[in-house]
Amino acid sequence: MSTKKTNGVNIRSGMDKDSLREDIKLHLRHTLAKDEFSTTSWDKYRSVALTIMDRLNDRMLKTQQHFYKTNAKRVYYLSMEYLIGRLLDNMLVNLDVRDLVAEALDDLDLSYEEIRDQEWDAGLGNGGLGRLAACFLDSMATLGIPAIGHGIRYDYGIFYQKIKDGYQIERPDLWLKYGNPWDTVRPKVQYPVEFYGNQTTLQSSNGNTHYTWENTHRVKAVAYDTPIPGYDNGIVNYLRLWKAESSAGIDLKSFNQGQYIDAVRDNQLEQNISRVLYPNDKVFVGQELRLKQEYFLVSASMQDIIRRFKKQSSDFTKFPEKVSIQCNDTHPNLAIPELMRYLLDEEHMDWEKAWDITVDTMAYTNHTLLPEALEKWPVSLVRNLLPRHLNIIYEINRRFLDDVKIKLGDDKSRQSRMSIVGEGEHPVVHMAHLGIVGSHKVNGVAAMHSRLLKESMFRDFDEMYPDKFTNKTNGITPRRWLKQCNPDLSDLISDKIGDEWITALDELKKINKFADDKKFRNKFAEIKLENKKHLAEYIKEHNGLDVDPESMFDIQIKRIHEYKRQLMAALHVITLYNRLKENPDLDMTPRTVIFAGKAAPGYTMAKLHIKLINSIAEVVNNDPEVNQKLKCVFLQNYSVTLAEKLIPAANLSEQISTAGMEASGTGNMKFALNGALTIGTLDGANVEIKEEVGDENIFIFGLEEEDIDQLRREGYNPWDYYNANEELKQALDQIRDGFFSNGDKELFQPIINALLHEGDYFMVLADYEAYVNKQKEVSALFKDKDEWNRKAILNTANIGKFSSDRTINDYNDEIWKAPKASLDK
Ligand SMILES: *Cc1c(COP(=O)(O)O)cnc(C)c1O
Numbered sequence: 157m158s159t160k161k162t163n164g165v166n167i168r169s170g171m172d173k174d175s176l177r178e179d180i181k182l183h184l185r186h187t188l189a190k191d192e193f194s195t196t197s198w199d200k201y202r203s204v205a206l207t208i209m210d211r212l213n214d215r216m217l218k219t220q221q222h223f224y225k226t227n228a229k230r231v232y233y234l235s236m237e238y239l240i241g242r243l244l245d246n247m248l249v250n251l252d253v254r255d256l257v258a259e260a261l262d263d264l265d266l267s268y269e270e271i272r273d274q275e276w277d278a279g280l281g282n283g284g285l286g287r288l289a290a291c292f293l294d295s296m297a298t299l300g301i302p303a304i305g306h307g308i309r310y311d312y313g314i315f316y317q318k319i320k321d322g323y324q325i326e327r328p329d330l331w332l333k334y335g336n337p338w339d340t341v342r343p344k345v346q347y348p349v350e351f352y353g354n355q356t357t358l359q360s361s362n363g364n365t366h367y368t369w370e371n372t373h374r375v376k377a378v379a380y381d382t383p384i385p386g387y388d389n390g391i392v393n394y395l396r397l398w399k400a401e402s403s404a405g406i407d408l409k410s411f412n413q414g415q416y417i418d419a420v421r422d423n424q425l426e427q428n429i430s431r432v433l434y435p436n437d438k439v440f441v442g443q444e445l446r447l448k449q450e451y452f453l454v455s456a457s458m459q460d461i462i463r464r465f466k467k468q469s470s471d472f473t474k475f476p477e478k479v480s481i482q483c484n485d486t487h488p489n490l491a492i493p494e495l496m497r498y499l500l501d502e503e504h505m506d507w508e509k510a511w512d513i514t515v516d517t518m519a520y521t522n523h524t525l526l527p528e529a530l531e532k533w534p535v536s537l538v539r540n541l542l543p544r545h546l547n548i549i550y551e552i553n554r555r556f557l558d559d560v561k562i563k564l565g566d567d568k569s570r571q572s573r574m575s576i577v578g579e580g581e582h583p584v585v586h587m588a589h590l591g592i593v594g595s596h597k598v599n600g601v602a603a604m605h606s607r608l609l610k611e612s613m614f615r616d617f618d619e620m621y622p623d624k625f626t627n628k629t630n631g632i633t634p635r636r637w638l639k640q641c642n643p644d645l646s647d648l649i650s651d652k653i654g655d656e657w658i659t660a661l662d663e664l665k666k667i668n669k670f671a672d673d674k675k676f677r678n679k680f681a682e683i684k685l686e687n688k689k690h691l692a693e694y695i696k697e698h699n700g701l702d703v704d705p706e707s708m709f710d711i712q713i714k715r716i717h718e719y720k721r722q723l724m725a726a727l728h729v730i731t732l733y734n735r736l737k738e739n740p741d742l743d744m745t746p747r748t749v750i751f752a753g754k755a756a757p758g759y760t761m762a763k764l765h766i767k768l769i770n771s772i773a774e775v776v777n778n779d780p781e782v783n784q785k786l787k788c789v790f791l792q793n794y795s796v797t798l799a800e801k802l803i804p805a806a807n808l809s810e811q812i813s814t815a816g817m818e819a820s821g822t823g824n825m826k827f828a829l830n831g832a833l834t835i836g837t838l839d840g841a842n843v844e845i846k847e848e849v850g851d852e853n854i855f856i857f858g859l860e861e862e863d864i865d866q867l868r869r870e871g872y873n874p875w876d877y878y879n880a881n882e883e884l885k886q887a888l889d890q891i892r893d894g895f896f897s898n899g900d901k902e903l904f905q906p907i908i909n910a911l912l913h914e915g916d917y918f919m920v921l922a923d924y925e926a927y928v929n930k931q932k933e934v935s936a937l938f939k940d941k942d943e944w945n946r947k948a949i950l951n952t953a954n955i956g957k958f959s960s961d962r963t964i965n966d967y968n969d970e971i972w973k974a975p976k977a978s979l980d981k
Contacts, residue, residue: 201274205337235484239281241796279313297386309397322770377456390979400429476516486587492594520591602820631960661959707746712810745935811836816861
């Protein structure tokens with residue numbers, strides 16, 4: 157590594173303790189202008205971060221130089237969301253200097269933990285989709301793939317959730333309030349992004365018709381780069397996020413007329429584009445500002461991609477050999493007409509050639525089958541904002557429907573089903589259809605989800621393009637989700653099998669043979685108990701509640717959504733409560749049932765579920781007849797940082813979605829990796845987790861996707877289940893009669909209506925009995941500590957498939973085909 161030496165110390169790139177310590181001191185004094193009298197904890201955090209940034213930047217420049225020199229194919233990951241969380245701990249883990257830095261800080265009498273906890277989460281995402289993008293960045297760097305992530309640098313990330321009187325309230329997430337030490341602005345990397353205006357026809361000298369887009373409104377996109385280190389491999393990629401700035405500067409005309417404030421105010425409107433992350437998970441909200449955000453990401457990224465390509469080539473037929481673009485859901489799919497527009501209007505290419513290049517470059521990942529999540533933009537909106545793109549989309553669709561006729565026969569209803577532009581009085585642009593037609597590969601995110609895509613939602617398309625649809629089962633990075641968040645378990649594993657598992661997670665299979673080793677089992681259990689004690693302290697501090705670390709920690713953490721069925725777990729808590737009230741001496745396995753998750757601010761039913769859980773908790777936790785054996789906790793503001801505390805402390809992982817509705821899930825993988833047993837339906841990646849860990853080591857219950865389908869077709873009546881199960885009836889009657897709401901019968905009526913009077917779309921009642929019975933098995937097993945721990949170890953040992961390294965290798969082998977670099981450290 158770099159060797160600029162001052163007094164025997166490697167300044168600003170050395171990874172030894174002395175240079176780290178000296179640089180922390182220098183940054184504190186010279187960069188932050190603080191001395192021992194004025195330093196705050198935040199300053200200390202910043203000086204450590206700056207010290208690490210020096211080293212990251214050094215390696216990033218070397219990495220990028222290498223990719224440039226080798227003219228490597230680049231992978232561009234386009235995502236509206238990156239749910240990153242904190243970075244300091246992650247950077248140190250990936251650079252393998254966490255212990256060194258802790259020692260350097262110790263020399264200065266500083267506590268690493270205190271400094272680490274100064275950092276605010278980068279919460280630029282809602283849930284699984286955004287977290288997946290963050291795990292992918294980690295794996296792409298670790299595998300040495302020349303990848304760049306592109307997104308938006310929102311001023312406000314996902315809202316901060318507070319719980320007040322049991323209700324969710326949303327507070328703005330001012331994550332940049334004190335600055336962000338991890339990104340570097342690139343004032344010279346800025347592009348104009350155009351909106352509105354009109355399409356104009358030009359006749360060129362050779363008689364061909366060309367189009368241009370004129371009279372547009374301009375916004376500036378400015379690049380902010382965050383380094384993404386691979387694990388211990390010398391590679392540093394980066395995430396490039398775009399911030400919107402006004403492009404015009406001050407409107408001189410208004411200015412001269414003395415309208416100073418007006419001239420300035422107008423500019424600020426442009427900056428709204430990157431102001432705030434839309435807080436909806438898996439639901440389409442057709443607002444113009446959101447469409448602007450999507451095009452803003454696409455336009456800036458595409459200009460950046462093309463600029464880099466052109467530095468090394470002017471032959472656009474080579475574009476797909478040098479560029480792969482992966483769209484995380486349909487949100488960035490305007491990249492398809494945008495690339496077409498560039499090739500047609502700027503490069504004056506003919507349509508067929510431009511189209512082949514576009515399709516060969518683009519790939520699209522579908523994340524959900526839920527119909528309310530599908531992006532369908534009103535044509536009127538697209539016409540107004542992006543008139544040239546709308547015309548390109550029409551032409552793509554015209555040619556596509558001709559093709560459908562040739563390949564699949566002249567079937568009008570099929571053509572109408574497949575059309576990119578919907579018909580009718582209020583026509584829409586169907587972004588998933590655009591993504592399928594304009595990409596060479598389309599993938600789902602777990603085997604079951606990908607199969608359902610081919611069989612149901614995209615069946616016509618699969619018949620048309622039999623080789624286009626593929627599966628890429630999601631994964632999680634073992635660096636953050638084991639090494640970083642559960643250091644004691646990581647050390648125990650490394651002591652036994654070495655540390656290859658960190659980049660080759662299948663190595664964990666070597667742990668299998670220790671499942672029957674009593675000493676190992678006890679160590680494994682001790683670590684789990686320690687993690688639970690830490691979480692118990694956190695719960696005491698934040699909720700003022702004592703929980704017993706020896707009780708089973710039964711955890712459901714994820715976005716609050718009816719299909720994820722937090723309600724079913726809540727009904728189980730009520731059932732346990734009623735059994736204990738009926739028989740206070742019941743020999744029940746003590747449980748602490750923990751929930752966390754945000755509801756979209758406009759999702760009234762999900763917010764009411766939060767209130768119900770808190771109301772149940774209030775009753776249960778304050779009843780001395782039951783609260784030695786049962787506690788219920790809702791932790792506010794679920795985030796990556798909170799997940800890192802909860803997952804290592806879990807005994808039971810709740811993955812209980814309505815079968816066919818959870819595309820994959822990744823929380824399920826994090827829990828199993830950290831030695832929790834799963835109770836779950838056969839949905840999403842649960843199916844594959846069961847295959848890996850073995851039927852005996854997971855609790856599967858409930859209706860399967862085909863059963864749900866059949867029940868819906870034959871007519872499902874929730875009352876049948878209500879009447880047939882006394883415990884279910886009792887729980888629902890209590891909710892209805894105000895038992896959990898101080899006699900208020902109105903409050904939870906919408907929940908009762910949804911379950912009993914409006915058909916229980918998510919089939920909570922249909923699965924209740926199977927769930928409660930399976931929970932009985934869970935409780936029985938937990939009493940047998942040895943057996944429970946054995947199964948927990950087997951979960952950790954056999955979950956290697958779900959490393960995002962495996963996922964990324966799958967993408968690269970089958971879609972991107974980029975080279976992999978390795979550099980000297
Ligand atoms: C992993 C993760 C998710 C996704 O959880 P699912 O259970 O798969 O829905 C959501 N939010 C955060 C903070 C996560 O870390």
